Amino acid sequence: MASILLADDDIELSRMLVDYLTEEGFNVDAAYDGDMALSKALANEYDLLILDVMMPNRNGFDVLRELRVQSLLPVLMLTARGDDVDSIVGLELGADDYLAKPSHPRVLVARIRAILRRAEAQGELHCGKERLDQIAMDDLVMHFGSRTVTCGDDPVSMTSTEFSLLSVLLREAGNVVSKADLSERALGRKLSRYDRSLDMHVSNLRKKLGPLSDGQERIKTVRGVGYIYSRN
Structure with a gap:
């Protein structure tokens, strides 16, 4: 049973959500x-x-x-409906996803399960029947057993969402991955028209990883299509 901390100063709403999420099979604490x-x-x-x-x-x-x-605990931010600034700031600070309030509890549950699946899948990628313990590409290595990333000799701190996005891009290195495909495979949901979260997560990855050793951009945007992880 997944354990969730719900942090919201609206006590009445929090109690309602705690009851709802408990019925959905989660263990919920409140702040x-x-x-x-x-x-x-x-x-x-x-x-x-x-x-x-x-x-x-x-x-x-x-x-x-x-x-x-201190922690890479997955975080789902609750923002005011229509406030794109809050959503962007939250993602830049390391949130895994965001949801505008008010939203139907079933939408909240769907987002929760998608984030938990991503976090769980970090150490469970397989290649055929053999466990894929790591992916190495140029100066970058993803270690799935320890859920860590190193770039050069330096460890790179990543959220579960960033880790999931990078794993998809690395496995498709040299090929364009459409935004729709990347959203479904890494975020666990279909891409919506005005959803900027995917772009913000990729932007965060670029900042954390920097360019390749030859100076070219590590993750390139293919305008109108998606992204491609460059091979050196």
């Missing part, structure tokens, strides 16, 4: 302000943090910023 959310997230072994942006004492962005210094 009602930013300080409590950060403390619980760091002190306990949760599988996912659902984090509202607007909270007292410490807002969701501050919680996420401090959490990422």
Whole structure:
């Protein structure tokens, strides 16, 4: 049973969601302000943090910023409907996904399960019948057993979503991966018309990995189609 921390200062809504998610088979704990959310997230072994942006004492962005210094716990941000700025900032800070409020609880459950599948799949990639323990491409190595990435000799910290995106791009290195395909394989959902999360995650990967040793861009955009991981 997956363990979830729900951080939202709306106590009535939180209680309703805790009941709903419990009925869906999750073990759910709640926090009602930013300080409590950060403390619980760091002190306990949760599988996912659902984090509202607007909270007292410490807002969701501050919680996420401090959490990422110490933890790669998957995070689903709850943002105000229509506020693209909140969504973009959350993704830049390392959120795995975002969901605008209010949303139907079934949509929330679908997002939760997609994130949990990605996190679980990090160490479970297979090649035929043999377990694929790592992928090496030029100066980059993905270790699936330890769920780590090294670029050159340096470790690279990644969220579960970034790890999943990179694994798809590496396995298709030299080939264009459409945004629709990448969204379904890495994010676990169909690409919607105005969803910027995929672009933001790729942007974060570029910042963390930098260019190839010969200076060319590591992950290239193919305008109107998708992305390609360059071979050196």
